Amino acid sequence: xxxxxxxxxxxxxxxxxxxxxxxxxxxxxxxxxxxxxxxxxxxxxxxxxxxxxxxxxxxxxxxxxxxxxxxxxxxxxxxxxxxxxxxxxxxxxxxxxxxxxxxxxxxxxxxxxxxxxxxxxxxxxxxxxxxxxxxxxxxxxxxxxxxxxxxxxxxxxxxxxxxxxxxxxxxxxxxxxxxxxxxxxxxxxxxxxxxxxxxxxxxxxxxxxxxxxxxxxxxxxxxxxxxxxxxxxxxxxxxxxxxxxxxxxxxxxxxxxxxxxxxxxxxxxxxxxxxxxxxxxxxxxxxxxxxxxxxxxxxxxxxxxxxxxxxxxxxxxxxxxxxxxxxxxxxxxxxxxxxxxxxxxxxxxxxxxxxxxxxxxxxxxxxxxxxxxxxxxxxxxxxxxxxxxxxxxxxxxxxxxxxxxxxxxxxxxxxxxxxxxxxxxxxxxxxxxxxxxxxxxxxxxxxxxxxxxxxxxxxxxxxxxxxxxxxxxxxxxxxxxxxxxxxxxxxxxxxxxxxxxxxxxxxxxxxxxxxxxxxxxxxxxxxxxxxxxxxxxxxxxxxxxxxxxxxxxxxxxxxxxxxxxxxxx
Amino acid sequence: xxxxxxxxxxxxxxxxxxxxxxxxxxxxxxxxxxxxxxxxxxxxxxxxxxxxxxxxxxxxxxxxxxxxxxxxxxxxxxxxxxxxxxxxxxxxxxxxxxxxxxxxxxxxx
Numbered sequence: 001x002x003x004x005x006x007x008x009x010x011x012x013x014x015x016x017x018x019x020x021x022x023x024x025x026x027x028x029x030x031x032x033x034x035x036x037x038x039x040x041x042x043x044x045x046x047x048x049x050x051x052x053x054x055x056x057x058x059x060x061x062x063x064x065x066x067x068x069x070x071x072x073x074x075x076x077x078x079x080x081x082x083x084x085x086x087x088x089x090x091x092x093x094x095x096x097x098x099x100x101x102x103x104x105x106x107x108x109x110x111x112x113x114x115x116x117x118x119x120x121x122x123x124x125x126x127x128x129x130x131x132x133x134x135x136x137x138x139x140x141x142x143x144x145x146x147x148x149x150x151x152x153x154x155x156x157x158x159x160x161x162x163x164x165x166x167x168x169x170x171x172x173x174x175x176x177x178x179x180x181x182x183x184x185x186x187x188x189x190x191x192x193x194x195x196x197x198x199x200x201x202x203x204x205x206x207x208x209x210x211x212x213x214x215x216x217x218x219x220x221x222x223x224x225x226x227x228x229x230x231x232x233x234x235x236x237x238x239x240x241x242x243x244x245x246x247x248x249x250x251x252x253x254x255x256x257x258x259x260x261x262x263x264x265x266x267x268x269x270x271x272x273x274x275x276x277x278x279x280x281x282x283x284x285x286x287x288x289x290x291x292x293x294x295x296x297x298x299x300x301x302x303x304x305x306x307x308x309x310x311x312x313x314x315x316x317x318x319x320x321x322x323x324x325x326x327x328x329x330x331x332x333x334x335x336x337x338x339x340x341x342x343x344x345x346x347x348x349x350x351x352x353x354x355x356x357x358x359x360x361x362x363x364x365x366x367x368x369x370x371x372x373x374x375x376x377x378x379x380x381x382x383x384x385x386x387x388x389x390x391x392x393x394x395x396x397x398x399x400x401x402x403x404x405x406x407x408x409x410x411x412x413x414x415x416x417x418x419x420x421x422x423x424x425x426x427x428x429x430x431x432x433x434x435x436x437x438x439x440x441x442x443x444x445x446x447x448x449x450x451x452x453x454x455x456x457x458x459x460x461x462x463x464x465x466x467x468x469x470x471x472x473x474x475x476x477x478x479x480x481x482x483x484x485x486x487x488x489x490x491x492x493x494x495x496x497x498x499x500x501x502x503x504x505x506x507x508x509x510x511x512x513x514x515x516x517x518x519x520x521x522x523x524x525x526x527x528x529x530x531x532x533x534x535x536x537x538x539x540x541x542x543x544x545x546x547x548x549x550x551x552x553x554x555x556x557x558x559x560x561x562x563x564x565x566x567x568x569x
Numbered sequence: 570x571x572x573x574x575x576x577x578x579x580x581x582x583x584x585x586x587x588x589x590x591x592x593x594x595x596x597x598x599x600x601x602x603x604x605x606x607x608x609x610x611x612x613x614x615x616x617x618x619x620x621x622x623x624x625x626x627x628x629x630x631x632x633x634x635x636x637x638x639x640x641x642x643x644x645x646x647x648x649x650x651x652x653x654x655x656x657x658x659x660x661x662x663x664x665x666x667x668x669x670x671x672x673x674x675x676x677x678x
Contacts, residue, residue: 072646152649224654
């Protein structure tokens with residue numbers, strides 16, 4: 001018996017249904033199992049958001065807890081041209097022009113295209129300007145805050161601080177030296193977002209660790225005064241540049257360190273490419289043949305070795321022959337019979353050669369090393385130079401002779417000052433430091449303490465040399481560095497400038513003065529260097545009065561009491 | 570009369586049903602399980618929603634806190650700028666203030 005017609009139809013329907021079920025199951029298998037990972041990722045992208053949590057860069061404070069470097073924000077204007085209706089572009093350009101320091105035509109030219117990205121129309125807008133643009137409510141215009149490094153004091157201590165570049169990396173100075181410590185570690189947050197992109201649930205959060213804060217030994221007032229004085233001195237003596245460092249000779253703390261010319265770290269990108277040497281801190285970077293300010297150190301070594309005393313007398317000519325070279329006094333005159341104190345007062349090169357003969361190469365070399373030359377002082381700043389003292393095996397008699405008055409070797413102002421501090425503090429070479437402490441995000445402190453590197457002189461030798469340096473200021477070339485009522489110890493240096501090919505320039509010199517006060521209980525030590533002053537011939541007319549001006553101010557600043565007996569001198 | 574616990578009916582018998590024992594069979598267990606699961610699911614959804622809402626509120630408070638911190642930092646920066654030596658100098662110049670060192674109004678005869 002034939003099956004009824006409707007049975008056939010049902011069978012067809014069953015087959016179709018089965019095929020549909022097989023097809024659907026296949027798709028289900030394909031989507032939910034075979035392509036599971038890609039769909040899971042798609043879903044995650046739609047609902048899960050990963051947000052970077054930037055760490056705040058550590059701040060840098062002066063010794064009076066003023067923020068010399070901090071973090072701020074400014075605003076930039078972004079336009080997405082393909083979101084701006086074509087017929088609205090002209091009007092938008094006219095409205096934005098006053099804010100972006102461009103003409104309406106220039107703005108129109110930039111935004112009249114279909115690009116999805118163009119560089120910001122302007123950066124570094126104030127919050128007020130940003131709000132004004134936001135009030136215009138322009139479609140396709142986005143005013144976004146940008147985190148920036150801000151230096152409230154502008155150029156003050158710029159070469160100590162350095163700056164932070166566009167990639168948020170610290171360059172030069174403290175910013176460069178402590179970049180890793182200051183920048184911290186950024187965090188991340190993973191969360192679920194709603195249809196409007198707002199995070200409503202946090203799945204995982206890794207907190208950022210802000211950078212360490214650095215507290216400096218720099219006294220903002222002293223730093224400011226030193227900058228005023230060195231800037232004025234560079235201008236007054238028509239120098240190419242100049243530096244001042246002020247230290248506490250008893251601890252190794254840097255109180256001020258400045259150079260002229262300088263720059264504003266808030267506008268570091270405005271410094272011309274051929275002038276970027278200004279980023280270097282010359283006080284630690286620019287080693288030079290220091291000349292006569294080196295003499296007290298050699299004299300101290302000779303006293304320490306028992307070769308001479310301040311009262312040792314000898315007769316000296318106007319010149320001396322060493323291995324075929326003639327070494328003359330700076331004035332060309334013979335000083336005749338001199339005590340060692342007078343040798344420093346007169347800054348007698350010939351007498352210093354005699355002292356170097358007494359010491360010998362090996363002993364001189366040892367003292368130069370012990371004073372810390374030819375190696376970095378370890379100051380926590382970028383771009384420090386070690387200077388140069390040739391290896392002992394290469395020393396000739398000529399080098400031994402010239403080194404005694406600071407030629408043939410190079411040193412930075414910081415090295416000279418730190419070595420002179422040993423005369424001021426009873427013979428100790430101290431580790432100079434500019435950061436008093438670093439404080440991390442947990443409040444954990446890394447405190448720097450004064451550190452004695454070595455005892456290079458006996459207390460007696462140091463005191464005798466200090467007394468001789470007081471005589472230099474009272475009776476010698478350093479008179480203009482003196483401050484009435486106080487014993488100021490110091491030494492001038494008028495150094496020749498070495499030519500790159502050998503020999504020295506005839507018309508260039510570096511004037512410098514190093515010293516400390518009050519000599520019997522020093523509160524500060526200081527070095528002044530003026531590169532190539534053009535309207536004076538000797539450091540006693542340039543660096544010494546600059547030292548004196550700063551010393552007078554420091555004595556008033558520290559409220560030091562004058563000695564009435566010295567006021568009448 | 571037949572007294573029974575069985576409540577079925579058969580012709581010719583007169584029966585009275587006495588107190589019936591409640592039986593919990595597999596079907597009841599299924600229903601109860603489903604009901605419990607449904608209640609638990611509802612409870613979980615309610616708690617989860619409440620938790621999410623609280624987290625959302627917490628995040629909003631956290632965002633507000635960050636905004637306030639940013640504004641506090643802005644004010645700190647502005648205060649530092651105004652207290653900077655350069656700014657004080659500018660203000661002193663703008664107000665024609667006399668430097669301390671140049672003040673010599675009182676002299677001893």
